[in-house]
């Protein structure tokens with residue numbers, strides 16, 4: 001589904017922009033190479049500032065790589081312009097960390113879920129209800145506003161909005177970080193079911209290895225814009241190779257958030 005090869009990305013550092021001339025660039029992603037096979041669930045972990053969100057935004061082509069290649073389903077998307085990307089945009093979707101700021105507070109849930117469908121010129125009839133049902137929310141929630149929902153319910157709306165488009169690939173960036181442990185487990189279980197039912201390919205970004213363990217089959221560990229370790233999930237937990245990975249494992253606050261739910 002995705003092949004990322006020697007991906008480099010630098011951005012202008014606006015905090016150091018001189019009064020005259022261009023801002024110096026900061027090199028954020030430094031030569032990343034990995035694959036996400038179709039149907040796989042890849043975990044992307046690393047500490048704050050390691051480049052996880054930047055990598056996610058590059059994969060969805062919200063950012064353009066400085067060099068290297070991003071191939072999505074056989075198409076090199078690295079340097080496509082927006083007009084060329086538009087027909088593909090439906091196929092890769094993102095779920096955000098903070099549903100309160102990513103959901104328009106003035107729109108009802110039904111309108112929020114229908115928005116991207118309309119944008120892509122798709123029929124909305126029935127799809128909003130279907131999406132709500134898939135994420136386990138009653139249809140009546142279509143007429144609610146985001147502030148009338150709990151954190152976990154809002155995150156389900158974010159998921160419903162993404163899956164309504166029937167994408168092939170979803171990137172989830174820290175989507176359970178703001179939730180309490182039992183809502184976390186519910187959202188993770190839901191995502192697990194959706195991956196299976198819809199045949200999704202998923203990349204799940206988290207700074208917390210414990211939430212990734214059951215969901216992801218493979219993990220890449222980022223540190224300072226580089227991949228320091230890549231391994232099948234169980235191998236990584238049993239015998240982490242990089243000292244950075246060992247440090248992350250030691251930082252796990254809870255043994256397994258699913259325990260609270262199962």
Ligand SMILES: Nc1ncnc2c1ncn2[C@@H]1O[C@H](COP(=O)(O)OP(=O)(O)OP(=O)(O)O)[C@@H](O)[C@H]1O
Pocket residue numbers: 011012013014026028046047048049050051052053054055207
């Ligand atoms: N628009 C930008 N301009 C300049 N630097 C940026 C920009 N966006 C991110 N950075 C820097 O790039 C690095 C990686 O940021 P990124 O947001 O990808 O990290 P992250 O791994 O997602 O961290 P977190 O876990 O805190 O979300 C950080 O040092 C950050 O300060």
Ligand SMILES: [Mg+2]
Pocket residue numbers: 052053054
């Ligand atoms: Mg981030």
